[in-house]
Amino acid sequence: MTAREVALQALVACEKQGAWSDGFLKKTLRTAGLDSRDAALATRLCFGVLQNQLLLDYYLNQLSKVDVGKMEATVRNSLRIGAYQVLFLDRIPNHAAVSESVNLARKGSKNPRSAGLVNGVLRALVRQKDQLEPPEDPALRYSHPKWLAETFICRLGREEAEQLMAADNDEPPTCAQVNTTRATAEQVAEALRNEGVEVKFHPWLPDCLLLSHTGSLEELSAFRDGLFYIQDAAAKLAVLAADLRDGMNVLDACAAPGGKSFAAAIAMQGRGRVTSCDIHPHKMELILAGAKRLGLDSISAKILDAKSCNGEFLNSFETVIADVPCSGLGIIRKKPDIRYKDPKPLENLPRVQSAILENVSCYVKPGGVLLYATCTLLERENEDIVRKFLDKHKDFTLEGFEIPGDFDGAKDGMVTCWPHRHGTDGFFFAKLRRMRGVYEIRPKEGFGPFTLGMTEKEADTARQQLEKSEKAAAEVGRLFGRYGAPESFQLEYQDGRLSRIGLNRASDLRVLYQGMDLMRTHAENLIPILARKADFRCDCEDPELGSTYEFPELGLELWREQVYHPKLLDRPGFQELIQTLPENLEYEQEHGWCFEQVWVQSSDFREQYPLEPGPAPYSCPTRPVLIHHEPTAEEVDAISKKYGLIPPKPSGGGE
Ligand SMILES: C[S@@+](CC[C@H](N)C(=O)[O-])C[C@H]1O[C@@H](n2cnc3c(N)ncnc32)[C@H](O)[C@@H]1O
Numbered sequence: 001m002t003a004r005e006v007a008l009q010a011l012v013a014c015e016k017q018g019a020w021s022d023g024f025l026k027k028t029l030r031t032a033g034l035d036s037r038d039a040a041l042a043t044r045l046c047f048g049v050l051q052n053q054l055l056l057d058y059y060l061n062q063l064s065k066v067d068v069g070k071m072e073a074t075v076r077n078s079l080r081i082g083a084y085q086v087l088f089l090d091r092i093p094n095h096a097a098v099s100e101s102v103n104l105a106r107k108g109s110k111n112p113r114s115a116g117l118v119n120g121v122l123r124a125l126v127r128q129k130d131q132l133e134p135p136e137d138p139a140l141r142y143s144h145p146k147w148l149a150e151t152f153i154c155r156l157g158r159e160e161a162e163q164l165m166a167a168d169n170d171e172p173p174t175c176a177q178v179n180t181t182r183a184t185a186e187q188v189a190e191a192l193r194n195e196g197v198e199v200k201f202h203p204w205l206p207d208c209l210l211l212s213h214t215g216s217l218e219e220l221s222a223f224r225d226g227l228f229y230i231q232d233a234a235a236k237l238a239v240l241a242a243d244l245r246d247g248m249n250v251l252d253a254c255a256a257p258g259g260k261s262f263a264a265a266i267a268m269q270g271r272g273r274v275t276s277c278d279i280h281p282h283k284m285e286l287i288l289a290g291a292k293r294l295g296l297d298s299i300s301a302k303i304l305d306a307k308s309c310n311g312e313f314l315n316s317f318e319t320v321i322a323d324v325p326c327s328g329l330g331i332i333r334k335k336p337d338i339r340y341k342d343p344k345p346l347e348n349l350p351r352v353q354s355a356i357l358e359n360v361s362c363y364v365k366p367g368g369v370l371l372y373a374t375c376t377l378l379e380r381e382n383e384d385i386v387r388k389f390l391d392k393h394k395d396f397t398l399e400g401f402e403i404p405g406d407f408d409g410a411k412d413g414m415v416t417c418w419p420h421r422h423g424t425d426g427f428f429f430a431k432l433r434r435m436r437g438v439y440e441i442r443p444k445e446g447f448g449p450f451t452l453g454m455t456e457k458e459a460d461t462a463r464q465q466l467e468k469s470e471k472a473a474a475e476v477g478r479l480f481g482r483y484g485a486p487e488s489f490q491l492e493y494q495d496g497r498l499s500r501i502g503l504n505r506a507s508d509l510r511v512l513y514q515g516m517d518l519m520r521t522h523a524e525n526l527i528p529i530l531a532r533k534a535d536f537r538c539d540c541e542d543p544e545l546g547s548t549y550e551f552p553e554l555g556l557e558l559w560r561e562q563v564y565h566p567k568l569l570d571r572p573g574f575q576e577l578i579q580t581l582p583e584n585l586e587y588e589q590e591h592g593w594c595f596e597q598v599w600v601q602s603s604d605f606r607e608q609y610p611l612e613p614g615p616a617p618y619s620c621p622t623r624p625v626l627i628h629h630e631p632t633a634e635e636v637d638a639i640s641k642k643y644g645l646i647p648p649k650p651s652g653g654g655e
Pocket residue numbers: 235253254255256257258259260261277278279280283304305306307323324325326356375
């Protein structure tokens with residue numbers, strides 16, 4: 001078979017059988033016996049046509065009397081292969097491009113007139129190519145179906161969407177992730193260079209090498225020796241966000257072919273356990289063969305449907321990775337034909353993704369991490385799934401993370417990687433922390449297992465019950481690098497009866513009041529909402545800049561160590577503070593934007609120690625500006641969305 005015949009066969013198979021270009025091409029190349037130059041040409045022709053298919057058809061239709069869409073698949077694709085060479089490949093002479101395509105049509109079509117048609121259209125293309133005007137419509141220009149181009153434009157604006165679609169048609173880098181259980185990045189780079197591979201270190205991702213001139217990867221001894229595996233930088237980042245540590249028990253719920261499992265096992269340097277599950281039995285071998293090649297004995301594989309509950313896994317893993325099946329529209333660079341798939345069946349994916357996330361969330365130990373990931377850029381499969389999940393599951397919250405590279409959203413726990421911005425695949429991941437405790441405050445009564453007025457003995461009994469689960473949580477916390485006993489309730493007594501119940505902020509605790517997270521909602525959003533429920537007093541003349549807030553009718557008190565409010569950015573004193581040391585801003589925000597302690601207390605406490613409003617910080621004239629208006633439904637909704645909360649139910653009357 002010739003290179004062009006291989007390309008034609010792959011293109012026709014993509015159209016007719018819905019085969020994946022990369023998989024089918026690799027398989028055909030293996031049997032076709034082409035040398036490396038011809039194999040590269042076949043690949044370029046197949047990918048080049050798919051990357052530019054709509055644009056090629058647009059030009060061909062201007063020159064052909066027969067609509068390209070109505071031609072026999074072999075003839076259509078012979079024409080596209082020829083047109084691609086004429087328009088995009090400088091090194092192939094036009095006459096060769098034309099005559100080779102005529103041969104393809106002659107051999108492949110039953111219609112004796114096909115060869116003549118291909119000859120006529122391609123010769124016209126050669127004559128007129130310099131006069132052809134590129135289409136205005138970006139969907140045609142970058143060969144993306146209209147619905148997808150519109151989705152990208154809607155999200156990014158036209159200019160940036162065009163950059164994304166252009167990047168989708170670029171060649172992706174070959175990223176090798178170093179198996180650091182076997183060798184360092186430098187050692188692997190040297191081994192590869194000795195085999196004639198061109199190697200660069202990834203500009204921002206450690207232990208990642210960018211390869212070119214590899215030939216067949218499988219034949220490299222560095223590959224056979226398990227020194228690396230192939231994985232895009234974005235997919236590796238997702239695993240890094242989970243912050244895996246030695247000794248963890250990790251579940252990869254949708255694991256095949258195993259990339260995230262390998263990254264997880266390597267991140268733990270083999271000192272942990274990874275259970276890699278997939279629904280398809282035939283894919284087990286991919287995971288096992290990869291793990292064996294890389295020498296990662298900590299990986300075991302299991303056939304399992306991530307949508308249905310496996311009792312043995314309940315509350316069992318410090319980290320669960322849900323790299324769910326998705327539309328794959330972030331990896332168009334690697335699978336150029338994925339964009340042409342029928343969009344209708346894709347609409348069902350969010351249902352499957354939600355079902356998987358819902359089910360595997362039960363496998364996370366309290367205090368552990370649930371990582372949701374996709375290789376798509378559609379919000380309905382990404383942010384929307386996560387938000388819907390968080391609305392329903394008060395025991396999970398987004399958690400920020402640190403990763404290499406410059407990614408918006410990392411601090412808030414959700415990242416989208418973009419081919420045109422980051423040079424990675426299009427990828428999405430969100431890190432969710434399962435809370436060790438979620439406590440809804442009972443106004444004037446208590447929270448958690450404690451009730452105001454309890455005797456010390458009763459409170460002790462309640463605490464002992466709690467300590468059992470705290471012990472297990474401490475173990476999970478230890479694995480995540482949080483040493484010591486988890487923060488627990490602070491109890492204060494008056495006349496032998498419980499009079500104050502307090503809790504400190506912790507990454508795995510949540511205190512709610514009517515669905516609002518009292519220690520994760522920014523104070524400037526939280527206070528106005530609480531103010532519509534009850535009057536408050538605070539320790540500052542400016543009611544937006546208090547450190548302690550008391551809501552006597554609720555028996556509730558909130559405290560923060562520092563005070564941060566966006567309006568402080570205008571104040572000279574605050575400006576001076578952050579200009580002296582820019583890290584100060586982060587510190588003030590960390591310690592002052594949200595409350596750090598919640599107390600439920602009896603009224604006696606503040607009667608004895610009333611709050612005295614002091615001057616506002618940063619030596620500015622005080623101008624109370626807190627508006628005691630009822631937030632509108634839209635305001636409440638916006639805040640709830642921002643923090644992944646269920647909007648508080650409107651309380652019945654009396655307000
Ligand atoms: C995006 S891929 C996973 C890629 C893999 N994590 C990696 O990094 O190499 C999604 C995988 O989910 C599997 N899958 C689809 N539905 C599933 C289900 N209900 N339960 C478990 N696995 C499923 C598919 O077979 C596919 O291998």
